[in-house]
Amino acid sequence: MAAPHTTQLKISGMSCASCVGRVETTLRAAPRVTDAAVNFATETALVTHEGPIRALTDALNDAGYPAETTQTTLKIDGMNCASCVAKIQKALSADPAVVDAQVNLATETAQVTFFDGATDPQKLADLSTAAGYPARVAIAQMDHAQEKDATALTRATIFAAVLALPVFVLEMGGHIIPAFHHWVQATIGTQASHLIQFALTSVILFSPGRVFYAKGIPSLLRGSPDMNALVALGTGAAYLFSVVATFAPQILPAGSANVYFEAASVIVVLILLGRVMEARAKGRTGAAIRKLVGLQPKTARVEMDGTFIDRPIADIVVGDVLQIRPGERVPVDAEVLGGTSYVDESMITGEPVPVGKAPSDQVVGGTVNGTGALRVRALRVGADTVLAQVIQMVEQAQGAKLPIQGLVDRITARFVPAVIAVALLTIAAWLIFGPAPALPLALVTGVSVLIIACPCAMGLATPTSIMVGTGRAAELGVLFRKGDALQQLQQSKVIALDKTGTLTLGRPELESVTTANGFDRDQVLRLAAAVEARSEHPIASAITRAGPSELPEVSSFQSLTGLGVQAAVGGHNVLIGSPRLMEQNSISLTDLAVEAEQRAAEGVTPLFVAIDGQAAAMLAVADPIKPGTEQALERLHAMGLTLAMVTGDNTRTAQALAEKLGIDHVTAEVLPDGKLAAINALRDQFGTLAFVGDGINDAPALAAADTGIAIGTGTDVAIETADVVLMSGDLRGVANAVEISRRTMRNIKQNLGWAFGYNILLIPVAAGVLYPFGGHLLSPALAAGAMALSSVFVVSNALRLRRVRASLPEDTHNHSSQTVTS
Template sequence: MSASQPGASVPSSGEKLALRVLGMRCAGCSGKVQKKLLESDRIESVHVQLPLAEAEVELSGPMSGSELEALVEESGFSTTRRSYLLESVDEASAQRALAALPEFLGVEPREGLVEARFLAPGPSRRRLRAALGDAVQIHEGKSADLGPVERTGAELREYAGRLVQALLLGVPAVLLTMTSLFDVLPEVARQGLAFVLTGLLLLFPARIFFTSAWRSLRHGSAEMNTLIALSTGTAFVHGLLVFTMERLGETGLGHFYLDAVAMISVLVLFGRMLEARARLAAVRGVAELAEHMPKTVRVVAGKQEAEIPIEELRAGVEFLVLPGERIPLDGEVLDGHSDCDESLITGESAAVPKAPGSQVAGGSVNGLAPLRVRASEDAEGSTLGRILELVKQAQRERAPVQELVDRIAAIFVPVVIGIAVLSGLLWALFTGHFDQALLHLLSVLVIACPCALGLATPTALVVAAARGAKLGVLLKGSGVIERARQIDTVCFDKTGTLTSGKPELLALRPGAGASEEEILALAAGVEKQSEHPLARAIVAGAEQRGVEPAEASMLELLPGQGVRGESAGQELLLGNEGLLREHGVELDASLRSESPGEGWASEVWLARGGKLLGLLQLSDALRPETKAAVQGCRQLGLRLAILSGDRQEVVQAAANELAIDDAFGQLTPNDKLARIDSLEKAGQRVAMLGDGINDAPALSRASVGIAVGGRNAMSASSADLVLLGEGIGRLPDAFLLARKTSATIKRNLLLAFVYNVIAIPLAAGALQPLLGISLSPAAAALAMSLSSVSVVMSSLWLGRSLKPKSS
């Protein structure tokens, strides 16, 4: 039966997908892919990431995988494919279900199963399961796609092999033309043998330059390989013409320059090998994280155990983790007591005790006893899975300056070819030496390097994203590196951010006619339905004191103020003094006269039926790492402020203890937005730290929103940056990461631009009449190769120079 192709059902608009694009060498290449894809009016945006060989495409209208594949091929590059094998579904049903995925190419029967083909890297298993349903079993199929590490490693091996071939052919060719080692041979024999060796060099190891140049030429463009092919091809053809004319009796036509052809080819291949090796080191960061994800999981069903691929595990399934094993997925401990090392997730080395009811994170390491766990997420939804996805997203980001680089790269090669031809013509016209003119033409073609421009920004972002994950800092938002670098003011929420988020009930202050037990029972009855830290503390306080929560219900959550509830038909108000005053409740200031905790007590007032019942006082201690993190931020020159809904006295006490510049208490969520707006309008660049849920509006409004709270914070859509672990200990590292990454990008671009600005005139012979300085084509090839290597090595230095400031 023939393969089914996508029919009338097509993907919906607004989707994002990643496409693997092979064959890109420089910023000009990525620019061509982006330009071709954007020619479609059904594509909203395209971001091409050169080191990852990926294009992230956002659709604005229905588009099929085959149409996307055709556009990439029209740009002169290629895609790859991957497939899944589907069980318990027929071909027609799979076709209908999968046609809405934009990567989808078609289905066909395969040995009793259905093979579904996609553009690589293809949809995740979670998306496939959502499209096909739980009844369909999904297995890995064939895939021609390689990950960044495997692909770059294969590229490295290919260039190394080609370099060996080029050396075996090129070194004898150079010795034949430039030394007297083979003078025993007739001159014609030496020259002829040199031509044969050089021709074989161009035909085999150096053929990659010509095939790539031809592919670009067919699609009306030029790139780095075009310059190499033009220079070596021109020199070889010129030498062949001179050799032929001399055999026909013509003399004085010039040199052969076969040595230049061989040396250019060898040195460019050598440079490409070094560059591939450096890029391999740059992309290994994510692979190292992925290696921590177990490939299989030991599933428990009754007394039976079975080891299955981790991708097959669903939420709700029980699995066993033996001592010393890495926990594969997030879940709840059902049986066993152990300690877990969560340093990969939180960056904290201390072991965390686990018992029945405890939550465990995928990626952490079990201690000395087995644990039976019920999975709460599948592999992609686990903590480590989400970390990997966020790191990959960050690596696909583009710095704002990349747009300028792309515009320059788009015209770079044609401009260089023009300069090369012009320099050759000028030297020929003014000196009459055709040999000298040809040397300068070749040197200009070889020395120009758009590769360094193309690698300057993305390699730095790739290294920064991977290094950030190891430091416990995840980058989420677009352009977050540049915006975080500009931050000069940091605003903190207090509860759960600066403090532990685990307050304790300190005192109960009943009003006239009420008792401690009554106000605690009513408060716990309302708050038992809330997840707010103060609510949990009140419920826990009732349990510790043996007080049964009253029959009460929460009617309304009032962000930044408290809650409104009901008990026995009467309205309850539970929250700060602003809430009660707003509803006309008269407060009794004498209740707080015995305030414990030296000003640190948070207050929760309770009223019933419009009358005050009493006051509950709670204390929330600072996190152990807070003082060091705040000090680290001050050392970076940042101005600090607290924006909190707690009363002003408590907020001020926290600010005084931490030496924070400004303290603003009793703020509603809208008040926090207004405060951030006023700071931004005053010319400050503000970062806001919060739990990613209650503080979502403020995180969205700030220049950089930073979510704190480990696993839960990763899902905060309003956050640009996430601090793993429970607390702000990694905050100085986050700002340091942004500053050093931005500096590395600028350094890389400076290296690339300055190199080309100096090298091209030098190769054209601009300084030769005055200073006698010039470059041979071989020297130009070496300089060009080292320029790309220097940019990648500069990015790698970023990873090595970032040491945890907060450790």
């Protein structure tokens, strides 16, 4: 029986002292718990128990007080292939407090989710280190260790190459140029040549190449060999055979005392070179994150006792007053207190047009101030800023494991042992059936099989594409908050969209003014705007915004519920409202009725203005379609997707908008729970569904959809619920998100096709299947070169995603102004 131990858990959902009692009762009733003490102030529980932590957390979940989880990122050294990933995940998951561990070979990181308080990041790093993969807790700033490792690896590779060159020339030069072989024999002699090769190869294997033995042999002894084990076995076999052939050739069969020092040394050089190329290429896959981190200013000018002093960004606290000079980056999210300027927010929204800022407006950290100076108050700092959250979202998406990766992991977990078995069978087959001298031929083929089959390319195929794809998406203003959305979105058959705030601006605007009975348009608009300025209705605000800045005085204002408003303005009696209001006041609408009906059929709201008892004008108010919406929907149609609208608006308005935009299916007049039913019906009819929305009422639909896409200008609730966030609020981002998703998955499939196809085709070649057809064997050195190039091909192919262009680039001019036509 396990010894009792104490675990601390962070508890959520406690709101009063009685909750404490319920939580304590729940924990004490859990299996093999001896004591539980809950602290309401700190919202923690100290539990003494002998059973597993999961028994405690399951009991808390059932009671409605779930244990909180938190996440940390570990930087891990020494990973070379997919089997390393599996080992590290197993080591981290061995901690009972760990909920989930996702290890990414491309970024050399692990994202670990654990029960808050039950363990800590440093303990998790120690678990990875104990498993043979040194780890450290990642800090918020970019970690430059990867760059240093690449530099050290480059030096080791150059050193190994300098030593391997004479070995290669001495041994292979004679095979290529017979005269050189005779010259070596006549000058230094064959034995001296072998001794020189032995000395140089020994330095290579026990200096730059020792990493393969230091990691490979322990993994072999643990019964879980990795790619280092393959290299160690292959080069070790070639080296030991060559040592015997050099110092005790008499114990080998006649004619088989050949040396393969050049194979061992060149294999090490080529695999090290492959790792250098991988490291450099993988460094480029994180370019998006580095670019985002580079947007964070290092210092800020803080107001202290009437003067401004520069302070490190880490020292800024909420409430500090800062000065932002022309051309500077905004240091933190803040509210403008004084000054006016235009700020370039393209790094957050993707919109290239600078946005005007004045007192009471908010600015986002990392954006670029224009020509004006601003005085601001810090609202959000550190990890709470929009930029920090964007960086976190991208990092989490880059570290995600897609469903397709699960299949790859299951295959690669069994791959290395299978390769060793194939190599042993190859050696046995050559020893039994091969021509004389069979031993060196068996050695060459066995070593070639071990070397060519290293599963680096398999392990890199998926994560490198995810890194580059999600990074490029972020640069286009598309954030994949959940990694599996990258795979799920490209499977979508139907895109369902909310109407208000998604397809439209979500704010009524005065679209047109049609006058009658000789009234002047400007006069009508001036009087109507003055009256509506007294009302708080959104339609009234639209009319007021469209009017002049200076308005006449209003007297005897009266709101007529459900009908409109009435007021006296500048000596005129003004009525604004519905046809029923006009009818009640015996005002004829004959000259305006036909156009009003036409506009209503188009989804526009017609309002009538009467001045001094006569019909003066018809005001057409509508929620304008967002700029770029029509192009976005055309592009989505061109991608073969079905488009649907799900809205709470009235059916006539929704149908008119759908006809104008070419939307295939409309569900209108639904409440939030009705949206869920509509989504399920659409999914049943068309297949996998993505939903695009922006409001609080869209959150359930975003969560229920196969992929939820939130408009970034929408509510926090919608954004938190979604799988994908469009930072600009422009629907063209949906087309970009689908394009990135499709291109990334296509790239992953290309990589996997190459990685698996390469091994399926070349392992038999390495084993010698072509030998009966011309006596050709694959040299171990060539096998090492092919293996290295395989990994480089996969990473280079993933890097092509950096060149993906926006499926629909956003316009370079400002769409915010609305035109009122007569």
